Amino acid sequence: MAAGISQEQLEFVYPLRVHIEDTDCTGLVFHANYFNFMERARSEWIENLGMGIAWQKEHELLFVIHSAAIQFLKPARVHEYVEVVSVIKTLKPASIIFAQHLRLAGQPDKILCKAEIKVVCVDKNIQPAALPETFYEKIGRIKT
Amino acid sequence: MAAGISQEQLEFVYPLRVHIEDTDCTGLVFHANYFNFMERARSEWIENLGMGIAWQKEHELLFVIHSAAIQFLKPARVHEYVEVVSVIKTLKPASIIFAQHLRLAGQPDKILCKAEIKVVCVDKNIQPAALPETFYEKIGRIKT
Amino acid sequence: MAAGISQEQLEFVYPLRVHIEDTDCTGLVFHANYFNFMERARSEWIENLGMGIAWQKEHELLFVIHSAAIQFLKPARVHEYVEVVSVIKTLKPASIIFAQHLRLAGQPDKILCKAEIKVVCVDKNIQPAALPETFYEKIGRIKT
Amino acid sequence: MAAGISQEQLEFVYPLRVHIEDTDCTGLVFHANYFNFMERARSEWIENLGMGIAWQKEHELLFVIHSAAIQFLKPARVHEYVEVVSVIKTLKPASIIFAQHLRLAGQPDKILCKAEIKVVCVDKNIQPAALPETFYEKIGRIKT
Numbered sequence: 001m002a003a004g005i006s007q008e009q010l011e012f013v014y015p016l017r018v019h020i021e022d023t024d025c026t027g028l029v030f031h032a033n034y035f036n037f038m039e040r041a042r043s044e045w046i047e048n049l050g051m052g053i054a055w056q057k058e059h060e061l062l063f064v065i066h067s068a069a070i071q072f073l074k075p076a077r078v079h080e081y082v083e084v085v086s087v088i089k090t091l092k093p094a095s096i097i098f099a100q101h102l103r104l105a106g107q108p109d110k111i112l113c114k115a116e117i118k119v120v121c122v123d124k125n126i127q128p129a130a131l132p133e134t135f136y137e138k139i140g141r142i143k144t
Numbered sequence: 145m146a147a148g149i150s151q152e153q154l155e156f157v158y159p160l161r162v163h164i165e166d167t168d169c170t171g172l173v174f175h176a177n178y179f180n181f182m183e184r185a186r187s188e189w190i191e192n193l194g195m196g197i198a199w200q201k202e203h204e205l206l207f208v209i210h211s212a213a214i215q216f217l218k219p220a221r222v223h224e225y226v227e228v229v230s231v232i233k234t235l236k237p238a239s240i241i242f243a244q245h246l247r248l249a250g251q252p253d254k255i256l257c258k259a260e261i262k263v264v265c266v267d268k269n270i271q272p273a274a275l276p277e278t279f280y281e282k283i284g285r286i287k288t
Numbered sequence: 289m290a291a292g293i294s295q296e297q298l299e300f301v302y303p304l305r306v307h308i309e310d311t312d313c314t315g316l317v318f319h320a321n322y323f324n325f326m327e328r329a330r331s332e333w334i335e336n337l338g339m340g341i342a343w344q345k346e347h348e349l350l351f352v353i354h355s356a357a358i359q360f361l362k363p364a365r366v367h368e369y370v371e372v373v374s375v376i377k378t379l380k381p382a383s384i385i386f387a388q389h390l391r392l393a394g395q396p397d398k399i400l401c402k403a404e405i406k407v408v409c410v411d412k413n414i415q416p417a418a419l420p421e422t423f424y425e426k427i428g429r430i431k432t
Numbered sequence: 433m434a435a436g437i438s439q440e441q442l443e444f445v446y447p448l449r450v451h452i453e454d455t456d457c458t459g460l461v462f463h464a465n466y467f468n469f470m471e472r473a474r475s476e477w478i479e480n481l482g483m484g485i486a487w488q489k490e491h492e493l494l495f496v497i498h499s500a501a502i503q504f505l506k507p508a509r510v511h512e513y514v515e516v517v518s519v520i521k522t523l524k525p526a527s528i529i530f531a532q533h534l535r536l537a538g539q540p541d542k543i544l545c546k547a548e549i550k551v552v553c554v555d556k557n558i559q560p561a562a563l564p565e566t567f568y569e570k571i572g573r574i575k576t
C-alpha cells in the first residue's frame with residue numbers, strides 16, 4: 001500500500017483510507033471530497049519529484065488549479081481503502097493536465113470516479129509562468 | 145443579501161461569507177471548497193422548492209451528483225462576501241444540469257469561478273428514477 | 289436571522305444553516321465541524337468590531353486558538369437552522385476566553401453543544417502580544 | 433510509518449501527512465482539523481480491534497463523542513509527517529476517555545497538540561449502552 005511511481009514513471013498510485021470526515025449524511029463520500037483525494041495524490045507526486053510546496057515557495061512559483069472535470073461512477077464508503085491513479089495526460093510549457101481516477105485498492109476494475117485536472121504554473125503575481133526545466137527532466141518527458 | 149429566486153424563476157442567487165475554514169495555506173480558497181459553495185446554493189434552492197433532503201427521504205429519492213466541470217477564474221479570499229448564481233441549463237426526465245457561477249457580492253462582473261453540475265435523481269437502490277412531476281411544476285418549466 | 293450583538297454588547301448571536309458538507313455518515317454533524325461553527329461566529333464578531341483578519345495583518349497581530357473544551361449535548365442535523373451564542377467570559381491582557389453554545393434557531397432551551405475557547409493574541413513571531421486597546425474600547429469592557 | 437499498537441497494547445501510533453486541505457490562510461493547520469487527525473487515529477485503532485463502523489452498525493451500537501478538550505502547543509504545517517499517539521486513559525462500562533497527542537513523526541519531544549476525548553457507546557436510540565465485552569478483551573484491560 002505504499003505510494004509510488006510505476007517503472008515507466010508514467011503512473012503514480014496513491015493509496016488512502018476513507019475516513020468518517022470524508023462522508024456525509026447520505027452515508028457516502030461527499031462529492032467535493034473526491035477532489036481532496038485527487039489533490040493529495042498530485043501533491044505527493046510533485047513532492048516526490050522534489051518540487052513540492054517548499055520548493056515552489058523558494059522558486060516563487062505556485063501550481064494552481066485552472067479547471068477540472070469529474071465523473072462520479074460509484075460511491076466510496078467509510079473505511080474503504082482506495083487508490084488514486086494519476087497520469088500526466090498533457091504537458092505544456094506552463095500547464096499540466098492530470099488524468100486521475102479513484103479505484104478500490106488493488107481492484108483496477110472498480111473505478112469510483114474519473115477526473116481531469118488542469119494545473120497551471122504561476123508566479124508570485126498569479127501570472128502564468130513556465131514550468132521549470134527540472135520538472136520535464138524529473139517526469140522524464142518532453143513538453144508537447 | 146437574502147437568498148432568492150428572480151421573478152422569472154430561472155435564477156437563484158445565494159450569498160455567503162468566505163470563512164477561514166474555506167481557505168488553505170496559499171491564502172486563497174481551497175479549490176474543492178468552491179464545490180461546497182455551489183452545493184449549498186443548490187440545496188437551498190431545492191429546499192425552497194419544497195424538495196429538500198427531508199422530502200427526498202420521505203419519497204425514497206436522492207439527488208446525487210453525476211458529473212461536474214469547473215473553471216477557476218479568480219481566487220476568493222477570506223471574509224469576502226460572494227454569491228452563487230444558479231440556473232437550470234438542462235432539465236431531463238431523470239436529471240438536471242445546473243450552470244452556476246460564483247461572483248463577488250453585488251458585482252456581476254467579478255466572476256470567480258463557473259461550473260456545470262449534473263445532478264441525477266436516484267431511488268433507494270441508487271438506480272435512476274424520474275424526477276417528480278412536482279419538480280417541473282415548481283421550477284415552472286417543462287422537461288426537454 | 290441577522291447576526292448581531294445584544295444591547296448590552298455582551299452576547300453575539302450568529303445564525304447559520306447546517307449543510308450536507310457538515311454532516312458525516314452517522315447522519316449527524318461531524319464533531320470537528322462544530323468548531324467551524326464556533327469559529328465563524330467569533331470571526332464575524334471580531335470582524336464587526338473592526339479587528340478582523342485584514343486588520344490583524346495590518347497590525348502584524350494574529351488571534352490564534354490556545355485551547356478549547358467542548359461538550360456535545362444533542363446532535364445537529366442537516367438543513368437545521370442553528371445559532372451560535374457567544375460571550376466573552378474572561379478578558380486578559382493577551383487573551384480572551386469565549387464561552388459559546390450552539391442552539392436550534394430561536395429555541396434558547398435546545399442547546400446542542402457548549403464550548404470554551406481560549407484565543408491568544410500573538411505577534412508575527414507567534415509570541416504573545418497585548419490585545420490592542422481598541423479591542424477593550426469596542427467590547428466595552430476593561431481587562432481583568 | 434505503519435500504524436500500530438505497542439507491545440503493551442496501551443499505545444497506538446498513527447502516522448499521517450498534513451495536506452493542503454488541512455491548512456488555512458494563516459499558513460498553518462486549521463484548528464478544527466486537529467480533531468480530524470485524532471479521529472482518524474481512534475477509528476483506525478477501533479477498526480484494528482475489530483469493532484469499526486461496520487461492526488458497530490451490525491451490533492446497533494455507535495461510538496459517539498461526548499466531550500473533548502484540546503491544547504494547541506505548536507502549529508503543524510503543510511506536508512509535514514506527524515503521528516497521533518493514543519492511549520486509553522479511562523475505561524468505564526459505557527465510555528472511554530482517550531488521551532491523544534500529535535507530534536512530528538519520530539520526534540517524541542515535538543508535541544504539537546494534546547487532547548482528551550471522551551467517547552460514549554450508544555444504542556440506536558442514542559441512549560448510553562454498555563461497551564461490548566469483546567472490547568475489554570481486545571484492549572486487554574478491565575473496566576475501572
